[in-house]
Amino acid sequence: MTDIAFLGLGEMGSALARAAVGAGFPCTIWNRSRDKAAPLENQAWIADSPAEAIAGADLVVMCLFDAASVLDVLEPVGPLLQGKALINVTTTSPDGARELSRWAQGHGARYLDGGIMAVPAMIGTPATSVLYSGSEAVFDEHRKLLESWGRAEYFGDDPGMASLYDLALLAGMYVMFAGFFHGAAMVGAAGVPAAEFAQRATPWLQAMATAFGDYATVIDSGEYGRPGQQSLEFSDLTDILDASRSQGVRTELIDAVQKMIHRQIDAGHGKDGFARVIESVRA
Numbered sequence: 001m002t003d004i005a006f007l008g009l010g011e012m013g014s015a016l017a018r019a020a021v022g023a024g025f026p027c028t029i030w031n032r033s034r035d036k037a038a039p040l041e042n043q044a045w046i047a048d049s050p051a052e053a054i055a056g057a058d059l060v061v062m063c064l065f066d067a068a069s070v071l072d073v074l075e076p077v078g079p080l081l082q083g084k085a086l087i088n089v090t091t092t093s094p095d096g097a098r099e100l101s102r103w104a105q106g107h108g109a110r111y112l113d114g115g116i117m118a119v120p121a122m123i124g125t126p127a128t129s130v131l132y133s134g135s136e137a138v139f140d141e142h143r144k145l146l147e148s149w150g151r152a153e154y155f156g157d158d159p160g161m162a163s164l165y166d167l168a169l170l171a172g173m174y175v176m177f178a179g180f181f182h183g184a185a186m187v188g189a190a191g192v193p194a195a196e197f198a199q200r201a202t203p204w205l206q207a208m209a210t211a212f213g214d215y216a217t218v219i220d221s222g223e224y225g226r227p228g229q230q231s232l233e234f235s236d237l238t239d240i241l242d243a244s245r246s247q248g249v250r251t252e253l254i255d256a257v258q259k260m261i262h263r264q265i266d267a268g269h270g271k272d273g274f275a276r277v278i279e280s281v282r283a
């Protein structure tokens with residue numbers, strides 16, 4: 001089986017390394033603070049430096065804090081990467097992933113970027129999905145390792161694509177959470193505990209998420225005037241804004257959505273469907 005060097009044993013790196021040793025891969029592990037390697041000392045070799053970890057490995061897996069920390073660690077050992085595969089699952093920007101890929105290829109390494117759609121406790125369970133792009137050969141050759149972490153999906157040879165997808169999904173997640181916080185603040189001002197609101201919000205938002213497919217059909221066809229849709233005029237958020245203010249709740253979040261709706265109404269599209277809001281997002 002492939003000899004793997006794991007660089008970075010924070011919360012996520014440790015979960016990935018645990019899954020790899022659990023699947024039987026021989027692993028050498030390194031972390032800047034050595035104590036984080038200790039829990040795996042009976043299942044993996046602990047290296048004293050990145051150079052020592054990389055030396056005997058066919059594949060290097062990086063899970064550090066950010067793109068800058070990846071370069072901090074790799075730059076001094078660039079020549080050792082010649083002929084090896086590098087999988088970087090550190091969260092980076094799309095351009096950061098492309099830059100790392102160019103840098104790795106400049107040292108004769110093949111680069112695969114990964115975006116982890118999970119928290120550490122989910123690694124190795126079917127609930128985990130990891131998005132990859134970059135070297136398809138690395139993706140294919142190391143499929144067994146990737147599947148020890150969760151579902152592995154390949155998004156093409158542009159190394160920035162996995163990161164772009166990852167960040168697009170996180171954009172949806174953060175705005176959804178902010179919407180939940182807004183609603184919880186509204187009813188919270190009337191004495192409703194957030195836990196009680198969560199019991200209503202969870203099934204409501206789950207049910208609403210099933211509309212993504214219909215919105216996507218409209219967006220992809222560009223037929224915003226298609227009959228049967230909720231119109232932009234009907235989607236005016238004035239009542240939500242007024243109720244928020246009277247509850248003493250700040251309205252920045254809802255203001256932003258209202259502004260996007262009204263940009264389209266003001267441009268004469270008020271009878272079109274709500275999905276036209278995407279035209280307010282596009283620059």
Ligand SMILES: NC(=O)c1ccc[n+]([C@@H]2O[C@H](COP(=O)([O-])OP(=O)(O)OC[C@H]3O[C@@H](n4cnc5c(N)ncnc54)[C@H](OP(=O)(O)O)[C@@H]3O)[C@@H](O)[C@H]2O)c1
Pocket residue numbers: 008009010011012013014031032033036063064065066068069072073089090091092116117118119120
């Ligand atoms: N945790 C999650 O839920 C989650 C989910 C998806 C993706 N991710 C991504 O996974 C990556 C790791 O996250 P994590 O949760 O494992 O973070 P973490 O627990 O904070 O670990 C960060 C790791 O980076 C190392 N590091 C930071 N700066 C360094 C430097 N300049 N040189 C060498 N090592 C450095 C740390 O070493 P020390 O131990 O020495 O500080 C540690 O091993 C991040 O990019 C994160 O966005 C995490």
